[in-house]
Amino acid sequence: xxxxxxxxxxxxxxxxxxxxxxxxxxxxxxxxxxxxxxxxxxxxxxxxxxxxxxxxxxxxxxxxxx
Amino acid sequence: xxxxxxxxxxxxxxxxxxxxxxxxxxxxxxxxxxxxxxxxxxxxxxxxxxxxxxxxxxxxxxxxxxxxxxxxxxxxxxxxxxxxxxxxxxxxxxxxxxxxxxxxxxxxxxxxxxxxxxxxxxxxxxxxxxxxxxxxxxxxxxxxxxxxxx
Numbered sequence: 001x002x003x004x005x006x007x008x009x010x011x012x013x014x015x016x017x018x019x020x021x022x023x024x025x026x027x028x029x030x031x032x033x034x035x036x037x038x039x040x041x042x043x044x045x046x047x048x049x050x051x052x053x054x055x056x057x058x059x060x061x062x063x064x065x066x
Numbered sequence: 067x068x069x070x071x072x073x074x075x076x077x078x079x080x081x082x083x084x085x086x087x088x089x090x091x092x093x094x095x096x097x098x099x100x101x102x103x104x105x106x107x108x109x110x111x112x113x114x115x116x117x118x119x120x121x122x123x124x125x126x127x128x129x130x131x132x133x134x135x136x137x138x139x140x141x142x143x144x145x146x147x148x149x150x151x152x153x154x155x156x157x158x159x160x161x162x163x164x165x166x167x168x169x170x171x172x173x174x175x176x177x178x179x180x181x182x183x184x185x186x187x188x189x190x191x192x193x194x195x196x197x198x199x200x201x202x203x204x205x206x207x208x209x210x211x212x213x214x215x216x
Contacts, residue, residue, distance in 0.1 A: 010165065010196040031189045036197075048197035053204045056154065056212035057185040061073045 009038060009045035019045065030055050078151030078215040082144035100178035104159045104201070105135030109170040109191040120173060120181035129196075130164030138174070142206060152211030159201040167193040172201060174212070185213055 006013040019038040026033040031051050038046040080086055087094060103120070107113055111124025122133055139157025146152065159172065170191040174184040192199070204210040 008163070008196060026190055028190070030187075033189060033192070035192065044193075044195050046197050047193055047195040048199065049192045049194055050198075050200045050202065051189045051192075052202040053187065053189075053212065055210050056152075056204055056214060057187065058150075058214040058216050060216045061078070063071055063073045065071070 007038065007046065009040070011040065011045050014040065014045065072149070075146050075149050075151060078149075079144050079146050081215060082151055082153050082213070094179070096178070099140070100176050102138040102140060102155070102184065103135050103175055103177045104138055105133075105173045105175065106131065106161070106166070106169050106199075107171040107173060109168045111171060113171055113173055113186045115186075117173065117183045117186055119183050120175040120177070126166045126169045128164060128166030131161060131166055134177070135159075135173075136161065137177075147208040149216065150208035151215040152206065152208055152213060154203050154206035154212040156203075158203055161194075161199045163196065164199060165195050166199075169193075187212075 004015045004017065007016040007019065009019070019040055021036070021038055023034065023036045031053055033049060033051045035047065035049040037044055077086070084094065084100070105120060106126040107124045108126060113124070120134070125133060136159055138155045138159070141156040142154060144151060144153040168191050171186060171188050173186055176182045176184060189201070203212060208214065
């Protein structure tokens with residue numbers, strides 16, 4: 001019999017099959033975010049997020065005029 | 067031919083390389099590259115253009131997060147394209163097996179130069195529980211680089 005896959009959570013290692021899984025995307029002009037959530041009986045026990053920075057910060061120096 | 071008033075692009079790159087010092091006193095003694103760090107802040111913090119240096123006020127606390135944040139991997143020298151000078155770290159910012167709630171900001175700062183602030187980036191409020199948080203760097207190009215002098 002194959003071992004049941006476990007996943008690390010705030011309540012220790014739990015069988016991944018016992019958890020409810022959701023994910024979400026959030027996109028703006030500046031970033032794209034992907035988050036994953038695992039719930040156990042409605043309680044979040046694992047949540048990760050990965051943000052892709054699409055555009056950094058820009059400064060625009062201006063020269064003076066005479 | 068004619069002349070065109072402009073801030074020289076080479077000067078913008080020089081700024082990113084710490085070449086020019088307009089101050090009336092010498093404020094920089096080292097010729098070595100600086101170390102930069104990235105710290106996370108709660109959505110309730112008030113970082114922005116007026117931020118001058120890293121502070122623990124409003125900084126994320128939680129399991130797996132160390133005050134001060136992570137060291138930025140920097141193997142890419144500033145460069146330019148067109149009239150924009152730019153720089154992007156060569157590595158992503160990553161925190162592993164961390165638990166923290168409602169944070170939305172990362173502060174890039176210079177830990178070599180008295181923790182002086184460089185830039186503030188926001189990404190929408192996020193909670194992480196017993197897992198990873200990653201900030202993947204943008205393409206290192208004019209218009210997208212993490213830090214740009216246009």
